[in-house]
Amino acid sequence: MQTIRIEKTTCPKEKPGNDNPLTFGTIFTDHMFEVDYEEGRGWYDPRIVPYHKLELDPSSMVFHYGQEMFEGLKAYKTEDGRVLLFRPDKNIERANRSNRRLCIPEIPEDLFLEGLKTVVNVDQDWIPTKPGTSLYIRPFVIATDPFLGVRPSNTYKFMIILSPVGAYYASGLDPVKIWIEDEYVRAVKGGIGEAKTGGNYVASLASQVKAHDEGYSQVLWLDGVHRKYIEEVGAMNIFFKINGVVITPELNGSILPGVTRDSVIALCKKWGVAVEERKISVDEVVAAARTGAMEECFGTGTAAVISPVGELRFEEDRMSVGGGKIGELTQKLYDSITGIQLGIMEGPEGWSVEVK
Ligand SMILES: *Cc1c(COP(=O)(O)O)cnc(C)c1O
Numbered sequence: 053m054q055t056i057r058i059e060k061t062t063c064p065k066e067k068p069g070n071d072n073p074l075t076f077g078t079i080f081t082d083h084m085f086e087v088d089y090e091e092g093r094g095w096y097d098p099r100i101v102p103y104h105k106l107e108l109d110p111s112s113m114v115f116h117y118g119q120e121m122f123e124g125l126k127a128y129k130t131e132d133g134r135v136l137l138f139r140p141d142k143n144i145e146r147a148n149r150s151n152r153r154l155c156i157p158e159i160p161e162d163l164f165l166e167g168l169k170t171v172v173n174v175d176q177d178w179i180p181t182k183p184g185t186s187l188y189i190r191p192f193v194i195a196t197d198p199f200l201g202v203r204p205s206n207t208y209k210f211m212i213i214l215s216p217v218g219a220y221y222a223s224g225l226d227p228v229k230i231w232i233e234d235e236y237v238r239a240v241k242g243g244i245g246e247a248k249t250g251g252n253y254v255a256s257l258a259s260q261v262k263a264h265d266e267g268y269s270q271v272l273w274l275d276g277v278h279r280k281y282i283e284e285v286g287a288m289n290i291f292f293k294i295n296g297v298v299i300t301p302e303l304n305g306s307i308l309p310g311v312t313r314d315s316v317i318a319l320c321k322k323w324g325v326a327v328e329e330r331k332i333s334v335d336e337v338v339a340a341a342r343t344g345a346m347e348e349c350f351g352t353g354t355a356a357v358i359s360p361v362g363e364l365r366f367e368e369d370r371m372s373v374g375g376g377k378i379g380e381l382t383q384k385l386y387d388s389i390t391g392i393q394l395g396i397m398e399g400p401e402g403w404s405v406e407v408k
Pocket residue numbers: 124248252284286287288289308309310311312313352353354355
């Protein structure tokens with residue numbers, strides 16, 4: 053593997069104090085990882101450099117046709133000062149799956165992992181330690197050919213930036229209210245729904261704005277063909293606990309395969325909790341919520357980890373879930389996953405990767 057050169061900043065920024073609540077994704081650390089790609093040459097000149105602005109040609113393809121891929125994971129500092137990544141191999145594998153769908157060249161796994169570890173190591177003093185805080189890691193690739201024609205770019209830039217973050221929702225682990233969307237859709241099978249890319253996010257904005265205006269914090273997406281089956285909630289995967297069984301939509305080509313989703317399924321299986329990956333219709337969800345058969349509902353994603361749902365709104369119907377309180381399993385999953393992430397609890401083999 054190519055060695056990563058390191059150019060340290062000569063003017064470090066002031067770090068956020070421990071007293072200020074950190075909001076999500078507003079503060080960035082002193083350094084970033086950067087590597088370039090050129091057709092015929094491959095990925096070259098991997099480096100850690102001071103966090104900086106980019107200078108790009110206005111015709112760069114990413115601005116016009118959205119050829120880009122991103123990832124999201126977190127680093128945590130343990131009480132004894134070790135730095136842990138949570139299942140980074142999963143993110144690297146998914147990044148290259150997204151890249152293949154988006155006609156972006158794959159990134160060698162060892163280079164990706166070494167880039168992650170090196171930049172986190174260089175900026176490890178930025179990892180906040182208060183409960184609920186962590187260092188959010190954002191790897192991303194952009195297409196940089198200066199060209200307005202439509203084809204895959206021949207040049208790319210892969211970067212990793214870091215942001216100290218607090219709890220994703222200002223309200224903490226309070227249950228959120230969810231709007232079931234039956235007008236817009238996020239993604240369709242055959243499209244780019246299972247790739248992590250900006251295009252899926254811009255497709256979601258109009259619905260998110262509408263839901264916010266109505267007092268709801270996230271949107272529950274239905275499938276794009278029948279507008280019938282549950283897919284995801286906002287930018288999270290979704291789980292229901294109905295009559296003691298944990299149910300999550302099966303990966304169907306339009307759902308993003310979340311690392312947190314995979315971790316929740318693995319933990320439930322380990323604990324002997326019945327878990328089903330299958331189609332689940334909005335009618336089944338509404339019926340279960342109305343009769344009280346729905347005991348718990350929560351979203352899963354790196355940013356919030358586990359996000360309990362306290363209310364579902366479908367058309368004119370408002371349905372409370374679990375009396376608007378956090379369910380027992382929801383809380384246990386949150387405590388276990390964050391416990392493993394922080395090195396307080398022992399997770400399955402390979403889930404915690406130490407940065408040295
Ligand atoms: C990133 C993402 C998720 C959650 O994935 P994690 O790996 O658990 O963070 C779910 N849905 C969408 C649309 C996403 O982009």
